[in-house]
Amino acid sequence: MALSIVHRLTGVALYFGTLLLAWWLIAAASGPTAYAHVQAFTSSFLGRLIVFGYTWALLHHLLSGIRHLVWDLGYGFKASEREALTWGALIGGICLTVLLWIAAYAIGGGR
């Protein structure tokens, strides 16, 4: 499995995704009009797709990063352990993203 490049790519995606986060916070501080612009964007199809992608990139990078921290401590180097950690990060990232979005829609984020 060559997932370390995915860790790097999600990292780069999150890097530029912080612009969205900063825009959102600045809009909240600016006032109702600016905030409405952000909400219009995040409710659009493209905006929702980007935020969904951002959620996955964040959660995958988080789990994949924990995998790297485990390796940094000197554990998990056996072939089976490496595979388990890598698949765990991949599947865990996707599952957590879907669960989080179900929760988001359930509590009214879909409005």
Add this chain to the structure above:
Amino acid sequence: MTAPNTEATRSMRTPLARVRNLGASHSGTSDFWRQRLTAVAMVLLMVPVIVVVMMLLGRNQAGAAQILGSPLVAIILLLFIIASAWHMKIGMQVVIEDYVQHETTKLVAVMANNFFSIAVALASIYAILKLSSGV
């Protein structure tokens, strides 16, 4: 004449040995440590941050501003912004150092990376402080 009695002059290590392993960033392993430090910080902050974002979903500006400006939420987000900006600055620098081979281009890219990370962090921090002060 008194000989300087510093650790460097008394050391038997050659100048080459002292700079060896400082690497492409010319800053040794400090970035490696800070990358891990900020990573662990964000692992700890991830659940609180997700809770905060969930609380904000579907609210209008007035509601969002009220939540974002409350002390606990503001502190959680400030910690997260500082950790993530630092983390992403180091991460992007590693990427730049890996793929950009021309020295001047690399220098410009590393500098732009610093500017971007600091600007995003400062803009976000400013927004949260403004919301916290309620003006």
